[in-house]
Amino acid sequence: MTLMLGLMAAASGVAAPAVEEAMLPVAYGVVQQADIRVPISDSVRAATWDELGVTLDRPVPVRLACIILVPSGGPGNCVPASLVPPDQERVDWDKILEASHKAGRSASRVDAALFKAAARRVKTLRLFPGDQNMLFSIRFFEEVVAPSDARPPFAAASEPALTTRNATFAEPLDGQLLQMLYPAIAMRYSVNAQVRLTCDVGSDLKLLCRDHGTVMSDPAEVPGYTAQLMEDLRFATYQLASTVKLQPETTDGQDVVGRQFRFIVRWALPQN
Incomplete structure (x- = not known):
């Protein structure tokens, strides 16, 4: 049995959120453990480590900005955090995605692999649900990819x-x-x-x-x-x-x- x-x-979910309003609110500051309802599991970290495809001998932090479906707390598309302009209440998410695609084409093999692993991981966590009157927001994450992820x-x-x-x-x-x-x-x-x-x-x-x-x-x-x-x-x-x-x-x-x-x-x- x-x-x-x-x-x-x-x-009510979407694979890659279709955002009608491209100007999205931003919550600056990295998401903390207290914000997370379901953290990234060791199982997911090990699986993404298996498929990393590059050699890594030390922990490497990867900072990301991701669109959040607020009612469920689920992250969607993620981009390098450096692409989000600072100190703005709202940002043009379409332009940021376009910049992310351009940056991805010129990224090194190692940087691309690290970002892909971190983004795949972050997508699996769930935040505590936020303001139910808000559908989307942008949140920042830091995920460390490290040899200790291996199992x-x-x-x-x-x-x-x-x-x-x-x-x-x-x-x-x-x-x-x-x-x-x-x-x-x-x-x-x-x-x-x-x-x-x-x-x-x-x-x-x-x-x-x-x-x-x-x-x-x-x-x-x-x-x-x-x-x-x-x-x-x-x-x-x-x-x-x-x-x-x-x-x-x-x-x-x-x-x-x-x-x-x-x-x-x-x-x-x-x-x-």
């Missing part, structure tokens, strides 16, 4: 994985988190999906996911965005898993630390 998590999410690759254990049949959560899942983490691109294209993962149970009783798992979606493809959809669904599931903590023992009294936990998450739009 596996864990089946059903999600009923309000279909061992996934390897299936010889011992059968735990499931909800023999392991229990320390606390119930928060339904609000399910809605917040639903990938924007999936909502935009009305995608229902099922993600199957096997994750390692750490000494803190939390889950580290190194398994790429199996992602099944309906529709199976979104022209031009299928790869992004698959990654976003997998990373959203990693983020959800990072909020899970297990009870220290199975239902028959065995320790769960060091075991693997297998589950299924079903991301489903509401039926009208």
Whole structure:
């Protein structure tokens, strides 16, 4: 038996926010941990480290400015923070995006790889929802890409994985988190999906996911965005898993630390 998590999410998200008003409010100052409802998980950091594609022997901070869908707290398109002019209440986001595209074409291979990794990570976190009368805002982030992000690759254990049949959560899942983490691109294209993962149970009783798992979606493809959809669904599931903590023992009294936990998450739009 596996864990089946059903999600009923309000279909108000967008893959890359379509901003009707290009002049967007800016909140200067880097987002702090106290602002973040769901931080970037070790699972997401490890996955993006695996695909970094350049050699890095030290931590490198990357500063970004990202558009935020305020009601859900989800970051969207990110640009180098240096492209946002200082001390302005509002900025022309279209011009900043255009400048970002130009800067990307001339960036070094290392700088491009670091920015891509940081942007992919930041997109998976969720801020505490802000002013519900505001749809979009610009926020600043600093993400450190470092060799310490690396984790061992996934390897299936010889011992059968735990499931909800023999392991229990320390606390119930928060339904609000399910809605917040639903990938924007999936909502935009009305995608229902099922993600199957096997994750390692750490000494803190939390889950580290190194398994790429199996992602099944309906529709199976979104022209031009299928790869992004698959990654976003997998990373959203990693983020959800990072909020899970297990009870220290199975239902028959065995320790769960060091075991693997297998589950299924079903991301489903509401039926009208």
